[in-house]
Amino acid sequence: MNTEKKHQSLMKKHHTESVKKNLAGVSTPHGFTLDDAIRSGVENEDSGVGIYAGDEESYVLFSEIFDPVIEEYHGGYKPTDMHTADLDSEKLIADSIDPDGTFVVSTRIRVGRNLKGTGFSPAIKQDERREVEQNVVNALSTLSGELSGEYYPILGMNEEIRERLVTDHFLFKQGDRFLASAGANRDWPEGRGIFHSGDKRFLVWVNEEDQLRIISMQEGGGIREVFERLSGGIRTLQEKLAFAYTDHLGYLSSCPTNLGTAMRASVHVKLPKLGKNEEHLKRICKELKLSVRGINGEHSDSEGGVYDISNKQRLGISEVNAVNLLIRGVGTLIMLEKCAD
Numbered sequence: 001m002n003t004e005k006k007h008q009s010l011m012k013k014h015h016t017e018s019v020k021k022n023l024a025g026v027s028t029p030h031g032f033t034l035d036d037a038i039r040s041g042v043e044n045e046d047s048g049v050g051i052y053a054g055d056e057e058s059y060v061l062f063s064e065i066f067d068p069v070i071e072e073y074h075g076g077y078k079p080t081d082m083h084t085a086d087l088d089s090e091k092l093i094a095d096s097i098d099p100d101g102t103f104v105v106s107t108r109i110r111v112g113r114n115l116k117g118t119g120f121s122p123a124i125k126q127d128e129r130r131e132v133e134q135n136v137v138n139a140l141s142t143l144s145g146e147l148s149g150e151y152y153p154i155l156g157m158n159e160e161i162r163e164r165l166v167t168d169h170f171l172f173k174q175g176d177r178f179l180a181s182a183g184a185n186r187d188w189p190e191g192r193g194i195f196h197s198g199d200k201r202f203l204v205w206v207n208e209e210d211q212l213r214i215i216s217m218q219e220g221g222g223i224r225e226v227f228e229r230l231s232g233g234i235r236t237l238q239e240k241l242a243f244a245y246t247d248h249l250g251y252l253s254s255c256p257t258n259l260g261t262a263m264r265a266s267v268h269v270k271l272p273k274l275g276k277n278e279e280h281l282k283r284i285c286k287e288l289k290l291s292v293r294g295i296n297g298e299h300s301d302s303e304g305g306v307y308d309i310s311n312k313q314r315l316g317i318s319e320v321n322a323v324n325l326l327i328r329g330v331g332t333l334i335m336l337e338k339c340a341d
């Protein structure tokens, strides 16, 4: 008999009889219901969170379940707390995460954004997704200098080019089973695409898990350059696009794990000695408020002793503070790697 306790997602934990009773029959302006929101966690019993928002109204109308999920995932963030944004690179504590250039292979910072008043990936209809794509592409055409580039729809993209972009960590694949259950893969690949600058150091994913993933990345540990490129791109885009934002939850994302800054700042870093005991490495990272991933995206494995290390906290922390936390944490990991046998 399988005696192993079934993993319980945050959704399952907070999907109480009161929630079921009070939210039955409630739907958002995009026709999104509680059953729609929890479907991913119901269909994927190994979900860690298991709930997605279909639009900004989901976080208000379904707050009886979203609030406790958010509070538990984001380290006690209360329904009355306020989020503050800060993209001032002057407050960064270092120019490079690895000045000697011996451990950090590459640095990437991404933020998620969704357009105000629209359906998010689990609820958006086909015509609205096309409209979002067009509005974003129009805004991308205003980027200049090192940020200027081209938009490439995935629909009709040469398969060899698409595969190479994914292998080289630039492009996204169709959503995983969690996103599929959430409805984010409907009409794939129509309305999805990638914008990138000539040097592929500035990229924007269109209509992946969020409507925009704005990305700055480069080889090495030059965190200040990566941050300033990203904040410059965000500044230009928000002159043309209105992003869904509230003082309480910051930038609104389809998955509640990405609220607030909606930022994941990551390095691919060589930690072969610490990696010999991955559970110990994960415990150290937890202490440092860092997440550990493999190097080919979420749910992937490490390769060659290289790990994807990033900030865990996204909400209730500013962008500069999240990046400074990564800088300090990776510095500690590199020191421990040097001391390890």
Ligand code: ADP
Pocket (backbone or CB within 6 Å): 106, 107, 108, 110, 166, 168, 169, 170, 213, 217, 264, 266, 267, 268, 293, 295, 296, 297, 298, 308
């Ligand atoms: P997200 O896009 O939500 O940050 P993923 O873990 O799915 O997260 O990463 C998306 C893609 O970006 C993957 O191909 C991954 O390998 C790549 N990636 C993430 N961090 C880095 C990094 N520091 N250097 C190079 N590629 C990275």
Ligand code: DAR
Pocket (backbone or CB within 6 Å): 009, 046, 047, 048, 049, 050, 051, 178, 209, 255, 257, 258, 298
């Ligand atoms: N796999 C889902 C979502 C976790 C966070 N990752 C995102 N949003 N890509 C889960 O509930 O475990």
